[in-house]
Amino acid sequence: MATAAQAAETKVAIAIHGGAGTILKANMTPELEQAYHQTLSAALHAGHAVLQRGGSSVDAVQAAIIVMEDSELFNAGKGAVFTHHKTNEMDASIMRGDNLNAGAVTGVTRIKNPIKLAAAVMEQSNHVMLSGPRAEEFAQSVGFDFVDPKYFYTERRWQQLQKVLQESPDEVRLSEQAHDQVSAAKSDTIWPDDNKFGTVGAVALDKDGNLAAATSTGGMTNKKFGRIGDSPIIGAGTYADNQACAISATGHGEYFIRAAVAHDICARVMYQGVSLQQAADAVIQQKLKVMTAEGGIVGMSKAGDVVFSFNSSGMYRGYINVKGELKTAIYQTQ
Numbered sequence: 001m002a003t004a005a006q007a008a009e010t011k012v013a014i015a016i017h018g019g020a021g022t023i024l025k026a027n028m029t030p031e032l033e034q035a036y037h038q039t040l041s042a043a044l045h046a047g048h049a050v051l052q053r054g055g056s057s058v059d060a061v062q063a064a065i066i067v068m069e070d071s072e073l074f075n076a077g078k079g080a081v082f083t084h085h086k087t088n089e090m091d092a093s094i095m096r097g098d099n100l101n102a103g104a105v106t107g108v109t110r111i112k113n114p115i116k117l118a119a120a121v122m123e124q125s126n127h128v129m130l131s132g133p134r135a136e137e138f139a140q141s142v143g144f145d146f147v148d149p150k151y152f153y154t155e156r157r158w159q160q161l162q163k164v165l166q167e168s169p170d171e172v173r174l175s176e177q178a179h180d181q182v183s184a185a186k187s188d189t190i191w192p193d194d195n196k197f198g199t200v201g202a203v204a205l206d207k208d209g210n211l212a213a214a215t216s217t218g219g220m221t222n223k224k225f226g227r228i229g230d231s232p233i234i235g236a237g238t239y240a241d242n243q244a245c246a247i248s249a250t251g252h253g254e255y256f257i258r259a260a261v262a263h264d265i266c267a268r269v270m271y272q273g274v275s276l277q278q279a280a281d282a283v284i285q286q287k288l289k290v291m292t293a294e295g296g297i298v299g300m301s302k303a304g305d306v307v308f309s310f311n312s313s314g315m316y317r318g319y320i321n322v323k324g325e326l327k328t329a330i331y332q333t334q
């Protein structure tokens, strides 16, 4: 029989989010709800399988995110939102908690799975963040295939852009709250959550006790001028440190950057000695609320405890914890 110490060594866990925002059960069809739960479960299983066969947390968070990037349901990869310029420009980042190595890409348009490119930046370059066409040159140099940018066209995201352009063509839609109200009034969409922040993220603990965090996004609808949010920014959208925790965020990027959300939560755990839940709530439910910023995080402690905190009506999320229990959820109370 394994000793307690051996059992502790083999603890693995993974947790994910698929974006936070105004997600109300009243607006959701049973079919769509089921599709979300299924895809969240598939992502969790993909990541957990890596951990179970002794793989690293870095590989596990990528495996989970790839499932969500390949799904139209989330604002990342295939389901990425459109920019003002009718393009899909994606950002992603990844960080490992053992040596604080990190990689990120911004504004890529031809990479099927931006999270893989962020990992390649971490593992195969001397840099942390690469942007746009030059990031794609790097991708080519390390053997990535390109997809036609048309791959990222989805009717849902296209219509979302058209709606914003009709309502307020020159506005870079940063106030999702205002957008929520307009769309709720119109309610002409089958999507109950078009105004959520549909970024995807994952955190994991592997058998060696190493944490990792990763985040991938299409950013915000109608973004222009090369706008970049928090998702690819280490310390804002993503952070992992074995001494503290792993965090992936989703929400209004401009605020998440200024609040240095992911790093602030880890710092509170380290320097204040508070629990991860207390640290996350202090940032999401207090600091961000004062700033009027909407969003949330998924976090994992060095012991493998899963933590969620969000100040919106919903956040797509789920975990497989250290006991092997799986749970997925969407709304505030679940």
Ligand code: ASP
Residues within 6 Å of the ligand: 019, 020, 075, 196, 197, 198, 199, 217, 218, 219, 220, 228, 229, 230, 231, 249, 250, 251, 252, 253, 254, 256
């Ligand atoms: N944080 C992302 C951004 O600002 C949006 C999201 O979470 O969906 O680009």
